[in-house]
Amino acid sequence: MVHVSAAPVLALRGVSKRFGAVQALTDVELEIHSGEVVALVGDNGAGKSTLVKTIAGVHPIDDGVIEWEGKPVSISKPHDAQNLGIATVYQDLALCDNIDVVGNLFLGRELKRRGVLDEVEMERRARELLTTLSIRIPSVRIPIASLSGGQRQTVAIARSMLGEPKLVILDEPTAALGVEQTAQVLDLVERLRERGHAVILISHNMADVKAVADKVAVLRLGRNNGVFNVKDTSQEEIISAITGATDNAVTRRAARTGEAGK
Amino acid sequence: MSTEHHTSAEEVAQLANPSAPADAIPAVDPRLLVREQGLSGYLSEFGRKMRAGDLGSVPVVIGLIVICGIFQGLNANFLSPENLTNIAITMVATGMMAVGIIFVLLLGEIDLSVGSVSGVSGALFAVMAVTHGVNQWVAILAAVAAGALIGAIHGFFFARIGAPAFAVTLSGLLFWSGAMLQILGSNGTINIDPDGPVGQLTTYFFTDVAAGYGLAAVAVVGYFLASFFDNRRREAAGIPSRPVSEIALRTGLLALFTFGPAAVFNQYKGLPLAVVLFVLVLVGTDFILRRTSFGRSIFALGGSVEASRRAGINVTGIRITVFAIAGTFAAIGGLFWASKIAAANQSAGAGDLLMNVIAAAVIGGTSLFGGRGRTWNALLGVMVITSIQYGLALQGIATPIQYMITGAVLLATVVIDSVTRKTQKTAGRA
Secondary structure, three states, X not given: OOOXXXXXXXXXXXXXXXXXXEEEEEEEEEEEOOOOEEEEXXXXXXXXXXXXXXXXXXXXXXXXXXXXOOEEEOOOOHHHHHHHOEEEEOOOOOOOOOOEHHHHHOOOOOOEEOOEXXXXXXXXXXXXXXXXXXXXXXXXXXXXXXXXXXXXXXXXXXXXXXXXXXEEEEEOOOOOOOHHHHHHHHHHHHHHHHOOOEEEEEOOOHHHHHHHOOEEEEEEOOEEEEEXXXXXXXXHHHHHHHHXXXXXXXHHHHHHXXXXXX | OOOOOOOOHHHHHHHHOOOOOHHHOOOOOOOOOOOOOOHHHHHHHHHHHHHOOOOOOHHHHHHHHHHHHHHHHHOOOOXXXXXXXXXXXXXXXXXXXXXXXXXXXXXXXXXXXXXXXXXXXXXXXXXXXXXXXXXXXXXXXXXXXXXXXXXXXXXXXXXXXXXXXXHHHHHHHHHHHHHHHHHHHHHOOEEOOOOOXXXXXXXXXXXXXXXXXXXXXXXXXXXXXXXXXXXXXXXXXXXXXXXXXXXXXXXXXXXXXXXXXHHHHHHOOOEEHHHHHHHHHHHHXXXXXXXXXXXXXXXXXXXXXXXXXXXXXXXHHHHHHHHHHHHHHHHHHHHHHHHHHOEEOOOOOOOOHHHHHHHHHHHOOOOOOOOOOOOHHHHHHHHHHHHHHHHHHXXXXXXXXXXXXXXXXXXXXXXXXHHHHHHHHHOOOO
């Protein structure tokens, strides 16, 4: 299901980022093609969030090159990233509880007709968008407060889709969700891929990663620690890349239960 | 943990055919307890909203009916056209200030300075127009502009410097009442020209019977046409629209609440100018809040500041503007107050005025927690507050007791607001 195009949508070449005495990222390489879901994994403090923020323009990079569709670009503020076609959905939802779904989808970029909010057109476009993404919510005219966590997350993702971005970055989209809600969000991630968007998915949950990602890029202490094809990599291999050792609690347990099973 | 990834038959169909027709999802989700068409559905929806803590204006309307019932029982003059007209005119000063404070409350903030600012405005007008003989219209403009500027200053300290709005406006409360005394100087009281524009604010009546009914007719027909054409557009766009019976019901209720008061006013001196101006302000501000990006941004800030910032809303700008609006309406309220007592004096903006303004906004249904409310709330709230004051005055009940009753009413309202919020949270609507 991976439609690999000629040039990657986004490529990071030797990206480094320093915060004072901390070298957060060192020579990081990353490539994402359109129609591809790349999971970005790593332990706490591995630099996942920093990497995403450099792409989103929150923290400009110190060294290295960011290539967009094969051409080097400079991303120094969030606006630059948005103009390129990069949409970021952050972990804490950026939605207003008291405003309805339509209002939230168009917050900050309301459609107007003779200077007045065009509620009819916004509602029509909102329904259209949610339908194409197969997002099911009871009504587009109920406040966000009435929705479940998973529905809110899908609305937040749908909101990022309004500008037809080429690359969508999802920061721990399933972190606070239940089983059914996680499934909803993962379905949505697959639909983004089918529509030809490139997706960077940050996750701590190996099951999620195995379910939807095509490639897994592992960060460890701010450096690349391998890029794996999900299809032919075991969960243990990924975990050992994350922790930097094959000898850890998980592999030990796996080995033990494996022996016991014999 | 296993991967939760089940694919329903429908989704398989969707995957096989990505360009599935747009109506693949029914217009209405079966989980939504959607209102059945027609009037019976309207009533069941109403009942469900009540139980979910979405009380809306219902407690206030009931409260208002009870208050009127009690005072009418105590004094047969309470519901006379003359007394009702007086209540309607008196409430405008407080009501205008309440409109301003509703903007601030929607942000989830508070402005404690509106009483003092209204005093400054009245004093400024009187000193300019009466003592210095400035053209009255110029003086009015200057007074209102001063209110806007004062509000913007409060907004600057809150939004740009980051001081709590409560503390900034509490300082303003004292500062501006001092400023008012300074402006009035040794005169103490300055009588204003009763035939000037400010003097006429509360004394002018459209005596022609046609004025009141005409305005009511314009409102009803305008509302009906607006709803009708909005519905037509919604139908054309293929999104849910209101049933005709609901539009008819709403229009009927509006007719009742416009022609009724018009008839009452016409039995006394006619339609008061003050009431017309108040209604125009309510319609205008309601339009701004619900139909413009600016209004939407105010609600967004009341919901989540961080989400608003990420959506690209100019948080600082909106906050300063909102406080400037509160200052502007405080100044306008101050002019109505000066008109009512035909003077600017040292006690203007003092006493229970601030409490009444906040009470009017909150009683009407504006939440102290931000993000919920409409400027029409000011009308209902101020009707309750002013009715209580007039009723108590008619009974000859003294100021101390009036203060205590107003305080108790405000507390009761805040309690209702907090309980409503809790109920709404459990019902998933806040």
